Amino acid sequence: MGRSRNELGFIDASSATLPPSAFASVQGVPRREPSSSYYIPVRRKFGLSLAAGLAWMAFSVFAAQGWIEQLSSVVGAVPAWLAIFGIAIFPGFMNAFLVSSLLLDRRPPISVRTENLPGITILVAAYNEEASIVSTIESIARQHYPGPMQVIVINDGSTDATAEKLAGLDYGWLQVVTLEKNAGKSSALNVGLGLTKFRLTITVDGDSYLYRNALRNLVGRYLSDPPDTKAVAGAVLVRNSRRNLVTRIQEWDYFHGIAAIKRLQSLYQGTLVAQGAFSIYETATLRSLGGWADTVGEDIVLTWAMLERGYRVGFAENACLFTNAPERWGQFIKQRQRWSRGLIEAFKTHWRLLFKPRMSTVFIWWNLLFPYMDLVYTVVFIPGLVLALFGIYWIAGPMTLLVLPLALLVNYVMFRIQSKMFLEQGLKVRSNLRGFTFYALLYSMVLQPACVIGYLQEVFNRSKTWGTK
Template identity: 70%
Template sequence: MPNPPSLIGPSPSPASRPPDAPDPQRPRWYLPVRAKFRIAIAASVLWACGAAWLAQRWVHDLSQQTGPVLAYLVIYGIAVIPGFMNAFLVVSLLLDRRPRFKPQPATGALPAITILVAAYNEAASILGTLESIDRQDYPGPLSVIVVNDGSTDNTLELLGTVHYPWLRVLDIGRNVGKARALTQALEQVHTPLTLTVDGDSYLFKNALANLVRRYLSDPVNTRAVAGAVLVRNSRVNLVTKIQEWDYFHGIAAIKRLQSLYQGTLVAQGAFSLYDTQVLRQLGGWPHTVGEDIVLTWAILKAGYRVGFAENACLFTNAPETWKQFIRQRQRWSRGLIEAFKAHWQLLFQARMSTLFIWWNLLFPYMDLVYTLAFIPGLLLACLGIYWIAGPMTLLVLPLALLVNYLMFHVQSAMFREQGLKVRSNPLGFVFYALFYSIVLQPACVWGYFKEIVSRTKHWGTK
């Protein structure tokens, strides 16, 4: 890899990006993104209207026990609104055609990048992360800054044993949290593009190049691109086996959907690319529990687009115990509330991605209904009491199966293109499909509650 220069030109601007070039393989009848959006909305509204009509008797029966207002809140929160979202996802995935990379200069060189790695007690994995970066063979100037955020293990000593020409180590001396560590490191960045990578991750081949090429190929107002984060330790136990499907199916599909409509809502800290100049304009990473989602929403509020590179793959270690998993998802839920506190104005922006902001606004309501109504309803159904869960609940299964099939089909095609193979994990899928939400959504509810009543900000688990 070339040695990193001390200073590389200004931040990329629309004028410095490769010009639009006609795609000779584009179908003659090309469907614009806004047309896809309208079709998906229309189909989802029709589905929701049908679901609401079918649920009338369900609502009537539950009203006898709870009153009509609570009955409508429960039934719409567990069936009608999620059905609308799933229908939108299905139609959008069927219509999605990922744009190809635009042609690059004849030299093949890509812009200079700096990778920031915030490391807190990462002795077990930091050297493997750096080795995976070294194997990337990125076709452009590259620099890596590892920020030792007050590690109490031998992370700093291990960093002193490696001598990559592109590596710099910034030792903060005390634990200040991931957001502040990254923001301090940003002061030493002299490249137009900045990436973040977690210290316990492994970059698959061409991950850096694919991420940067997606950035260069996306619309000119793109200022961040999220990479595809997958589970590295999926064979450890049932907890990680289940999460493998969540990352492979759910998270990747949602990011793909949001990117299609020009507004990925989370450029996750584990692996994302940012315009350095925009990062500085926004003051770096905010000191919040969910610094990545709050930063992403700040980029969107500034009028920029955030993309997603499904073929830029990074494998990370997922939580290995239910306690760690619950803490992680509580942190993610707190981050969502923080994002709304800081950037509620996004609810009123006239752009396609605003739909997903409103979806996120509904998540606390749906999670609360699922936790306090549907889970108890399942227990009642086991006793033959079908007030909430019952035969009507089975009507959602065909759509759920279709959603999972489409997500698997799309992701499997991407894996084949990258030379990856989908691991056999049927047990994890069964638990993911049937029981995952029983743990996930109560954890989210507790995270919302903690953000409302607590002012403490801890990095906690990844």
């Protein structure tokens, strides 16, 4: 049976690879017609969404009274309240706030013409990327960016054939810098920053593939956003999505969770991570901040430095880049440990953001709750599931089903929004029901314990390596 364009799923690397003529035929970016519907100011959207989250939270506390009393009789009142708030109350508030915000969100159209755009410098930090670096550079070439372009590949002491692969490329705008010894991603990017000659800098990972119009859409969004915008994150999706079950599950995380959160944060004028995999920055701002710090999570630390200065960080949901996700659970766990360590690094350096009076501050506090919620999920909820198998419903029981309707609504809203973006970009949505099943049922059981380990690693200051991005 044939599959329709709206069918559940995603595209992989093969379907993302279009011939040069397909890229050349694109004349700009899709423009959304002005809406005649009533405009709701952003601050009012924030207030409505916050009210929805608090209302759901109040309802959850009321409905959970019996559950709290039962658990209190076993472990005491304080542990019971801490456990149930971490398992159900706070996640419920976040989901209600998220779905309300997404329903109210109306992305502004790109307001600049994209036939002629300013010069850009693209930095590609590469370490042992022999299998993908040529494809990455060729995907940049196929963009046919309508403006001056400088691409700097920093070969960070690779021990494989990365240097040989790069030597075989012949593009006038390509510059290769080879470091004799591996210095780390932040150091490699800073070397490239020192050679940057344009006012806009874009970072791209060495194992990625830029989908059609990605550069136009990213630069167009940056130029269309308010003047205090100093960075815009692109949309990162899974390239090797059909490799195995591990990548199929992550496909949903990138397509749903990560994209939806960035869209939400951008709505309230403060995307928390302009990820190194694909983002645009104002070069002067990068230099004024000293470039990328020598940290595990160099991208989140840099983004928070911008937010602490009062700058805005946006999100271009239609600037799509496909990247290789970890293909083994061990690689995935290391990646998420690194991300968790980056979060703690950001709090260590930019804790003042907790007290900055702006809408995006709610997400800083939101992130402050993640270590607590991940810990409760790991040491309380997962054991509670085991107890439930033996008929003991202290933790996981009928009351936990309260969060399911809201979780299903959140996933439905995210899917509809992302599917619309895919349709606008000419991307085909393919079947991935098996990946979603494991994503919904088992993903958190791997993700959240991995995050807890990452937090502890950063607390005890373990050394860092390039590792998994």
